[in-house]
Amino acid sequence: MFMDLHGRSPKVRFGLSRSKLYIIFAMFGDGLRPTSQTKQRTHIIGIAAGKDRDFAENWISEFEQEYSVRPTLRTVGVNNIQASISSLDIWNDIHRYATFGTRSWGLRKEALRRLISDKVSRTDVGYGLRGFFDADGSVKYQAKRSSRQVTATSVNWEGLQQISTLLGKIGIRHSVYEDSIAIFGRRNLLEYQKTIGFGIARKNEALNNMISTFRVQ
Structure with missing residues (x-):
């Protein structure tokens, strides 16, 4: 067939x-x-x-x-x-x-251990995470509150913890909430842009536009 x-x-x-x-x-x-x-x-x-x-x-x-x-x-x-x-x-x-x-997506234990080990590069992990943020990620910019974030939401707490672990391997600081992950701050967003980014044109454009609003000291 x-x-x-x-x-x-x-x-x-x-x-x-x-x-x-x-x-x-x-x-x-x-x-x-x-x-x-x-x-x-x-x-x-x-x-x-x-x-x-x-x-x-x-x-x-x-x-x-x-x-x-x-x-x-x-x-x-x-x-x-x-x-x-x-x-x-x-x-x-x-x-x-x-x-x-x-509510149950996630890497199997052996796969997660391999990804956080030195056997897999930060670049490859970032490329995988791009798939997740292409699917569930969004760019949130509120000019009045000077709030700039890349966020991803899910009802799967354990899955978000795995994403958090892999973001930690890459070196991107972030916050984990009950049903979401948020990346904010100029340095972290620039690192996100460099190592993960978006494959979706509209999201990538929104990210670039948001980062361009930071004032360079």
């Missing part, structure tokens, strides 16, 4: 490459289906990108680079762009490192 649809079998490579990290972290925020809902022969991997076609296309590009097969891009209803593919081999590979679901 997979060969009929895609004309080739996926290439599954062991390990956490930059592309695979982006794929996984984006699914933490906007994954189509939680692990608990997977049924036999319907092993769907994908994201719901809302109105951000460039996010969906970025995810597809990383996916194709990693697995040598291309997920399908489609629009479901209004402002609901989705990218998805069904593959048991890829599903098993991704779930070797992580689980997914609104």
Whole structure:
């Protein structure tokens, strides 16, 4: 069935490459289906990108680079762009490192230990985190209050703690609240811009515009 649809079998490579990290972290925020809902022969991997076609296309590009097969891009209803593919081999590979679901997404312990070790570079970790912030991140600038933040929200407290741990590895100071993470302060936002950033054009533009409002002492 997979060969009929895609004309080739996926290439599954062991390990956490930059592309695979982006794929996984984006699914933490906007994954189509939680692990608990997977049924036999319907092993769907994908994201719901809302109105951000460039996010969906970025995810597809990383996916194709990693697995040598291309997920399908489609629009479901209004402002609901989705990218998805069904593959048991890829599903098993991704779930070797992580689980997914609104309240239960997160890296498996061995994967988290590897990412915080010296075996994985800060650059690669930052690239993975970009997937999460592309999915769940936002830029908040309130001129009257002189408030400038990059935030990400989730009801998954343990998942946010993992994101916090990885931000700590990169060296980005931040605050963790009950249902969100916030990065603020010129130095931290510049470091975020340098090591993580956004792959979504509108978010990246908002970040650049916000940082440009800081007064250089």
